[in-house]
Amino acid sequence: MTRFGFFSVGRKGKGIVLNKLAFLEIPLFVGLDRAHKAALLQQFTQLSYRAGDILFEEGEFGDSLYIIMQGKTRIYLGSGNNETTLAILGEKEYFGEMALLTGDPRSASARAESDLVVLKLIKDSFDRILYEHNTLAVQFAGILAKRLAKVNRESSRTAGPPPEEPALPEPEAVEEASTAEAAAAVRPNDRRAAAGAAARSRLPVALCMAASFMAGALLCYGLQADGASTAANLWQWAAVGPDSSPPSSLSATIADGAAVEVPVAVYLPKDASAAVSMQRGVELAMADLQASSAYPRFRLSPDYRGDGGTEELSDGSAAPAFAIAASLPAGQASASVPTLLLDGAAASAAGRSVALGIAPGVYAGEVAEWLARQSFGKVAIYYEDSAAGRQFAAALEKAADRKGILVADRLTRISARSALTAVIGKWKLLETEAVVVYDSSGEAAPEIGSGLQAAGARYPLLAGPAVPAAEMMPAYAGEVYGYTDFAADAAAGGAAAAAFADKYRAAYGMAPSRIAAAAYDAVRLIALSADKAGSAEPARMVEALKAAGVWEGALRTYNFNAGSETGSGSLVRLLKLSPKQGEWGE
């Protein structure tokens, strides 16, 4: 099987002419007149595949919708002997819409079942078309309800009820219930009931899009949540046990006189500005260590590795005693090197890894509390395209649902300003009441804020865990709130946070970001661990770090002895930007 092995690619307008009549007959476009259909046609690209070619795989980032013009497509989960077919779709049917509507990764894989010709529509065009042609939302709702009902029917046949969930009704009753849910959804007051019904479906995450502009039709989506498995993978990796043996070159203990070298692998994130911030945090800490000669028996030697940590740890350079990574380095599932994760929860990073940040799930819980206190009934989430972002979005959706708040839209990556305009149009249609942003660079909220401003929308905007600099936000006339664990953001940090912020400003002429502070802390914590352990031997350093107790850092004050820092209610700070002064306050 080849991937993307299409044998001819029709260019816009050229190959499509052949399919013009067929295009006009696609049921999805039934509500559009001929002129609109003809205009729409220009947005599509025609592609051809051979039988067996894979169009995309489960879990991938999805940026296109496909309509089948000729042939068949198999939609399936798993691979090899574990492959399960969800559907075989034929001419004039479409697939790939879920990732576009939710921003989640592909919920299933798609393979050409026969030689195949499809029309492909990229996300920007999809968002715009959905916004411009409301009737399409109703078509999507219809197909979606059918797919969901079929999945429900089949899963109730093949599996018993999952643990801790109410038993499903019989297959026929499920279909009725789906119809009832759809009917309930048409009455605006029952939208929450419908959202609850979707959330109770067998699929772990449900998304309901209220398209209230058209007779209150509601799209209820049942989707495979990726958040849970991402989190499981993350912590499985983080929980690499103390029994994995350290690199032999590191069993060095202190020799008389000379400082012991502690090689540190620094995995820079893919995002360029975050990578610069992280590197600066490391450099500042190194300079501080040298200047203060705080731990004279040890000399840290950072070794930068790029590309989001996808390089192998054992790539020929000195085996590191410790690693620092923004978040889970991909492909490091069995790393035996202890790692300080700048994101994630201290409580969840077991074994040899220690996370410095607050877990995205903890943020999500606090944000849901706040949303409930403000009496918001329906919100949209924009989250960064990372494991932490996905965890946050999934956890917020769950926590919000428990409080009767509907997450009307959940998306990641807005590729262009025009796409943002379309997204805001969608939020308006969905009657979103607030927008929650999860972004560790602090750059997304100002972007979204200025988009909202331009569109004349004034949703309260909640931004974190890196809150944007106050001076980046005043263009937005709506209310802006921040949530963070970064003491400097919260302007309530201790002496360590203030001293770090001063040093950073002096060195680089700007305020430090959250990731810079976390990287600064990470380097100092590694030096402290070696000093406490009296050794550069990884296992001993980890033990020493975990017994370090309360330690005031630049990012925040950590409690390494606490065992669990989650849910204490005091870890996450909520701030409000006062529009007149352009300042954050608690």
Ligand SMILES: Nc1ncnc2c1ncn2[C@@H]1O[C@@H]2COP(=O)(O)O[C@H]2[C@H]1O
């Ligand atoms: N149970 C199903 N029946 C039919 N199509 C499905 C089913 N589940 C997923 N799909 C389609 O497969 C696609 C996989 O990628 P997306 O999640 O973007 O969008 C998905 C739907 O278009």
